[in-house]
Amino acid sequence: MRVAVAGATGRTGSEIVAEARERGHTVHALSREPVGEERDIAHLPAVLRDETDVLIDFTVPEATVDHVQVAAETGTPIVVGTTGFSEEGLDALSDAAESTPVLRASNFAPGVQALLRVVRAGVEALPEYDIEMTETHHNGKRDAPSGTANTVLNEIDAAREAALERVYGREGEQPREDGEVGVHVRRAGNVRGEHEVLLAGNDEVLTLTHRAESRRVFAAGAVDAAEWVREQDAGEYEFSETL
Numbered sequence: 001m002r003v004a005v006a007g008a009t010g011r012t013g014s015e016i017v018a019e020a021r022e023r024g025h026t027v028h029a030l031s032r033e034p035v036g037e038e039r040d041i042a043h044l045p046a047v048l049r050d051e052t053d054v055l056i057d058f059t060v061p062e063a064t065v066d067h068v069q070v071a072a073e074t075g076t077p078i079v080v081g082t083t084g085f086s087e088e089g090l091d092a093l094s095d096a097a098e099s100t101p102v103l104r105a106s107n108f109a110p111g112v113q114a115l116l117r118v119v120r121a122g123v124e125a126l127p128e129y130d131i132e133m134t135e136t137h138h139n140g141k142r143d144a145p146s147g148t149a150n151t152v153l154n155e156i157d158a159a160r161e162a163a164l165e166r167v168y169g170r171e172g173e174q175p176r177e178d179g180e181v182g183v184h185v186r187r188a189g190n191v192r193g194e195h196e197v198l199l200a201g202n203d204e205v206l207t208l209t210h211r212a213e214s215r216r217v218f219a220a221g222a223v224d225a226a227e228w229v230r231e232q233d234a235g236e237y238e239f240s241e242t243l
């Protein structure tokens with residue numbers, strides 16, 4: 001398979017380049033400022049038109065929206081790992097999916113897919129319990145809370161059949177109210193990504209935690225998704241569909 005990687009010098013993009021090469025794929029590493037073997041991202045339209053079966057994008061939302069448009073024009077299947085999109089950004093991805101397959105996921109770790117199922121089961125089994133969510137990432141992460149945290153929060157809402165009020169941190173006099181979920185964000189060091197859901201009744205606490213030990217888990221999931229999405233018709237897809 002011929003894979004183009006946008007954001008190839010990034011923390012995750014560089015792992016994707018390595019993972020795809022280890023699997024024997026031909027990789028075009030694309031960067032705004034090529035320093036070695038990368039090619040200039042300005043060549044994206046030509047690279048997608050002539051040399052690529054699937055594009056993997058782990059950059060920033062504003063760049064991803066541009067890249068997805070080029071992928072739509074060239075009919076290139078695309079895997080999007082970037083998080084932090086605005087509503088307009090998500091609409092642009094949906095528009096592109098009318099002409100090419102688009103698979104977007106806030107987290108390409110298989111363990112997070114399992115966490116979502118376990119969280120749903122836990123929340124459904126404990127309907128009266130208070131819920132608090134905490135996520136921790138490295139100090140370079142731009143968006144907060146993480147895309148994964150938002151996905152987990154949506155799952156909690158679905159399990160409770162309600163839109164819980166998201167209370168971001170607490171300060172001063174702020175007692176807990178019914179129908180809220182606390183959301184706590186930590187940014188420190190080189191933490192790859194940690195998500196914890198805490199369910200508490202009066203006499204017990206249940207915590208459900210996922211921790212990425214290495215970015216390679218995201219890279220492997222993204223390359224799995226690329227191998228899968230290139231066989232699909234135009235449309236929007238989720239990572240869970242590939243597992």
Ligand SMILES: NC(=O)c1ccc[n+]([C@@H]2O[C@H](COP(=O)([O-])OP(=O)(O)OC[C@H]3O[C@@H](n4cnc5c(N)ncnc54)[C@H](OP(=O)(O)O)[C@@H]3O)[C@@H](O)[C@H]2O)c1
Pocket residue numbers: 006007008009010011012013030031032033041058059060061062063080081082083084105106107108109218
């Ligand atoms: N879905 C998942 O499983 C998952 C996992 C980890 C991270 N992420 C998400 O993936 C994204 C990247 O994360 P990261 O930690 O790898 O970030 P990072 O280390 O900052 O890398 C992002 C790369 O994007 C490129 N870039 C930045 N601004 C750009 C622009 N305006 N136009 C084109 N390219 C641009 C840069 O590469 P060049 O300068 O070489 O162009 C940069 O190295 C984030 O949104 C993060 O939340 C998702």
